[in-house]
Amino acid sequence: MEKALLGVRVIDLTRVLAGPFCTMILGDLGADVIKIEAPEGDESRNYGPFVKGESAYFMSINRNKRSVVLNLKEPKGVEIFKKLVQKADVLVENFRPGTTAKLGISYEDLQPLNPRLIYASCSGFGQTGPYRLRPAYDIIIQAMGGIMSITGHPGGEPTRVGASIADITAALFTVIGILAALAERERSGRGQYIDISMLDCQVAILENAIVRYSTGGEVPKPIGNRHPSITPFTALRTQDGYVIIAVGNDNLWRRFCQAIKREDLIDDPRFKTNPLRTQNWEELYAILRSVFSQYTTAEALAIIEAAGVPCGPLQDISQVFHDPQIRHRDMIVPVEHPVAGVVWMAGTPLKLSRTPGNITKPAPTLGQHTYEVLQEIGYSEAELQELEAQGVITPAQKKSK
Amino acid sequence: MEKALLGVRVIDLTRVLAGPFCTMILGDLGADVIKIEAPEGDESRNYGPFVKGESAYFMSINRNKRSVVLNLKEPKGVEIFKKLVQKADVLVENFRPGTTAKLGISYEDLQPLNPRLIYASCSGFGQTGPYRLRPAYDIIIQAMGGIMSITGHPGGEPTRVGASIADITAALFTVIGILAALAERERSGRGQYIDISMLDCQVAILENAIVRYSTGGEVPKPIGNRHPSITPFTALRTQDGYVIIAVGNDNLWRRFCQAIKREDLIDDPRFKTNPLRTQNWEELYAILRSVFSQYTTAEALAIIEAAGVPCGPLQDISQVFHDPQIRHRDMIVPVEHPVAGVVWMAGTPLKLSRTPGNITKPAPTLGQHTYEVLQEIGYSEAELQELEAQGVITPAQKKSK
Numbered sequence: 001m002e003k004a005l006l007g008v009r010v011i012d013l014t015r016v017l018a019g020p021f022c023t024m025i026l027g028d029l030g031a032d033v034i035k036i037e038a039p040e041g042d043e044s045r046n047y048g049p050f051v052k053g054e055s056a057y058f059m060s061i062n063r064n065k066r067s068v069v070l071n072l073k074e075p076k077g078v079e080i081f082k083k084l085v086q087k088a089d090v091l092v093e094n095f096r097p098g099t100t101a102k103l104g105i106s107y108e109d110l111q112p113l114n115p116r117l118i119y120a121s122c123s124g125f126g127q128t129g130p131y132r133l134r135p136a137y138d139i140i141i142q143a144m145g146g147i148m149s150i151t152g153h154p155g156g157e158p159t160r161v162g163a164s165i166a167d168i169t170a171a172l173f174t175v176i177g178i179l180a181a182l183a184e185r186e187r188s189g190r191g192q193y194i195d196i197s198m199l200d201c202q203v204a205i206l207e208n209a210i211v212r213y214s215t216g217g218e219v220p221k222p223i224g225n226r227h228p229s230i231t232p233f234t235a236l237r238t239q240d241g242y243v244i245i246a247v248g249n250d251n252l253w254r255r256f257c258q259a260i261k262r263e264d265l266i267d268d269p270r271f272k273t274n275p276l277r278t279q280n281w282e283e284l285y286a287i288l289r290s291v292f293s294q295y296t297t298a299e300a301l302a303i304i305e306a307a308g309v310p311c312g313p314l315q316d317i318s319q320v321f322h323d324p325q326i327r328h329r330d331m332i333v334p335v336e337h338p339v340a341g342v343v344w345m346a347g348t349p350l351k352l353s354r355t356p357g358n359i360t361k362p363a364p365t366l367g368q369h370t371y372e373v374l375q376e377i378g379y380s381e382a383e384l385q386e387l388e389a390q391g392v393i394t395p396a397q398k399k400s401k
Numbered sequence: 402m403e404k405a406l407l408g409v410r411v412i413d414l415t416r417v418l419a420g421p422f423c424t425m426i427l428g429d430l431g432a433d434v435i436k437i438e439a440p441e442g443d444e445s446r447n448y449g450p451f452v453k454g455e456s457a458y459f460m461s462i463n464r465n466k467r468s469v470v471l472n473l474k475e476p477k478g479v480e481i482f483k484k485l486v487q488k489a490d491v492l493v494e495n496f497r498p499g500t501t502a503k504l505g506i507s508y509e510d511l512q513p514l515n516p517r518l519i520y521a522s523c524s525g526f527g528q529t530g531p532y533r534l535r536p537a538y539d540i541i542i543q544a545m546g547g548i549m550s551i552t553g554h555p556g557g558e559p560t561r562v563g564a565s566i567a568d569i570t571a572a573l574f575t576v577i578g579i580l581a582a583l584a585e586r587e588r589s590g591r592g593q594y595i596d597i598s599m600l601d602c603q604v605a606i607l608e609n610a611i612v613r614y615s616t617g618g619e620v621p622k623p624i625g626n627r628h629p630s631i632t633p634f635t636a637l638r639t640q641d642g643y644v645i646i647a648v649g650n651d652n653l654w655r656r657f658c659q660a661i662k663r664e665d666l667i668d669d670p671r672f673k674t675n676p677l678r679t680q681n682w683e684e685l686y687a688i689l690r691s692v693f694s695q696y697t698t699a700e701a702l703a704i705i706e707a708a709g710v711p712c713g714p715l716q717d718i719s720q721v722f723h724d725p726q727i728r729h730r731d732m733i734v735p736v737e738h739p740v741a742g743v744v745w746m747a748g749t750p751l752k753l754s755r756t757p758g759n760i761t762k763p764a765p766t767l768g769q770h771t772y773e774v775l776q777e778i779g780y781s782e783a784e785l786q787e788l789e790a791q792g793v794i795t796p797a798q799k800k801s802k
Contacts (some may be wrong), residue, residue: 001587002589003580004581004582004584004585005584005585006585006588007588008584012579017608018695025577029577029581040747047609047630048630049609049612049613049617050616051616056612056615056616057609057612059612060609060611060612061608082503084606089710099571108650109412125726125750126726126728126730128729129730130725130726130729131724131725131726132726133788134713135647136711137634137647137649137711139458139626139628139634139635139636139645139647140645140647140711140712140713141713143636143643143645143713143714143715143716144713144714144715144716144721144724145716145721146717146720146721147562147563147564148636148715148720149563149715149716149718150563150564151552151560151561151562151563152553152554152560152563153557153558153560156554156557156717157625157626157636158555158626158636158643159552159553159554159560159625160552160625160626160636161548161552161562161566162548162550162551162552162553162610162621162623162624163548163551163606163607163608163610164554164605164608165562165566168570168606168608169569169570169573170750172570172573172574172577173573173750173751175577176426176430176573176576176577176580176751177752177753179577179580179581179584179749180405180406180430180580180751180753180756181405181756182584183405183406183409183583183584183752184403184405184579184582184753184755184756185410186404186408186587187407188403188755190631190755192753192754192755192756193753193754194751194752194753194754195752195754196750196751196752197730197750197752199726199727199730200727200732200748200750200752201750203721203727203732203733203747203748203750204732204747204748204749204750205564205566205569206564206718206721206747207418207462207564207565207569208448208450208458208461209563209564209718210461210718210721210722210733210745210746210747211450211457211458211460211461211744211745211746212450212718213718213719213722214457214744214745214746215450215451215457215744215745216450216453216721219476219717219718219719220563220717220718221717222563223563224558224560224561225549225559225560225561226541226560227540228617229448229449233538233540234540235540235544235549235558235559235561242544242559243694244534244540244544245543246538246540246541248538293635305535307483310535310536310537310538310541311541312535312541312542312545313544313545313709314544314545314549314550315544315545315546315547315550316547316550316620316621316622317547317550317551317607317611317613317614317620317621318614318620319547320545320546320547320604320607321611321614321615322609323545324530324531324532324769325526325531325532325533325600325732326600326601326604327526328529328530328531329529329530329598329601331600331601331604331605332604332611332615334718343612343614343615343616344611344615344616345611345612345615346604346605346607346611346707347601347604348605349571349578349597349598349601349602349604349605350578350581350595350597351527351578351595351596351597351598352578352581352582352585352593352594352595352602353594353595353596354585354589354591354593355581355582355585355593358795360721368733386730
């Protein structure tokens, strides 16, 4: 299968989640991603769950990459690194701002060596501004970026999104920045610097919350699972789970009431129109909770779907894992790892007809490709053995856990 | 300022959120986005909040686009549409699968007219598989995709993420697919079809949840604001808000205890190491809740920051709006709309050094650019007036609200 980013070489200095998720997508699209690790390895190699001593977490976001162990605290390590960069199209890093400059590998250091280089930095707060040097974790960015203040149930605690959405949206925007810069380079022949901030990205995804505040002065609050202006539109508990219903207009409302055999509600003066239903949502949801408590999830879905009303079950991760649509779309896939064996992980949603995203190799063991990659750029076996003896590089067999 | 996607023309058939958010990003990057609207307009023009009758919600996700009103139910409308497509690079649509085929504008219909066309479909469940024809809303996809099952507080209700993350992540992956296809087209000269599913994208962002289930059989549950394996790492209530703390290792633990004047906790046998703290998190968090209840947010942050422990405030949308870092990064920006006047909205996180994302024009009024765009592809004023009389096109003045 042809690859979308065939021939694009990425030098990947990233660790943990935001950066690795970005370079994983580039790898899924066919770029040659060379992950440069310090001798101790990406710290997420130590994050569980483990399979035969290898982190399944690391595996799931580092497939399609090669691992080179390079000690960037040694001048010879930096020298090798610069040779790699000269033959690369893209560099991605997610250190705290200032770290690459200390190592002598900032954009300013590298751009003269390779003016076509696209250099992307993904950090908590960005490279500029008063908070730029603050340490960031997903939960800190979710909290400062506002999404926690609008997630959760009315009157309850603010709630972190259960996946690391601050890291992941930053990863996606970093990919977008890189691909846009690649498109631009086709015209100009020049690379550029990309400065992605996790906090910026959280603000970018707040959706209607910003304009609700900026135009009306309303500070949006968590409203649980209901919709601010469409009713009924929520999660309702059944005997064995939850069903989501989305009754988007008055025509669907009529059909929904017929389906649940509550025709009496259709023209009830409290619920006759969507604005009325939204105004009287508490009364309506109390009625619907009692109705749905008499169904199983499967029964409720069968009735509501037959009426043509948008609905769906709340699925836990085991249900997601076995869902026929998700399996049909190859979104849960087995990947064979040389040490751990087969590990099932999320696939790629990038379904391009001629050049689809694809998992062609498992995550590398630490330093698995040190010799291979450095030989590609001209180092001889003897030179590499000497560098190894000097502690500048590490091959797989010496350090893999 | 130079634009990254200068010269890229996008025909935008999208409505509501996922599709428009995708084409907004392409527009922010400098593509010429031509939004094709039915005579009644994108339904999100009817979503509040409104400013002088214009939807601020619509404005915030449709800036940098031009609006052409074209009746695709008329054969002449389809004919004009095909002329537009012949001069375009990208088409994006988010109808339910099957709709474009009915209109005679599916990829199969258009590809022969423009083999370089990149045609991206963004739908709830994708173009294939057993659920492909089901209606989708953000909450249904969040529920079926598993993120709601891991968001929320232990023992509480499942919780929808407060922004429409299912729509937005699908939008971001659609942008990535389009830009990857543009890169590939530089080599092959050929376009292709892109099939993005909101449900696929939700699975792709579940992060460690999938491998926790696939390797250990554990079904991840909501754990509120704590971290599954790092402690203390949570939101703690203060006298006037919440503070997030992220004490990532034993060294930070020591400094944290010193900062809050609880040196007694450092070597407490329940809390001495991170695994112990994680095991005994309930006891520890009870202690910390009582400690933090004595501080204001500002006091707590001052003490913890001074100790070098990662932390941050929980910000509501008004605090996000005024945050100095967010303002410094131009992430809250004023955009002048011809009818509504100045509306403040989220900026773009795509900070590319030479070709940054940028808002160069406000969202269009309905049909604002019908004449302008169709004149660019060769229609005369007289022809357009006739098409207008026939109800095939609508210019701005006739239908804008």
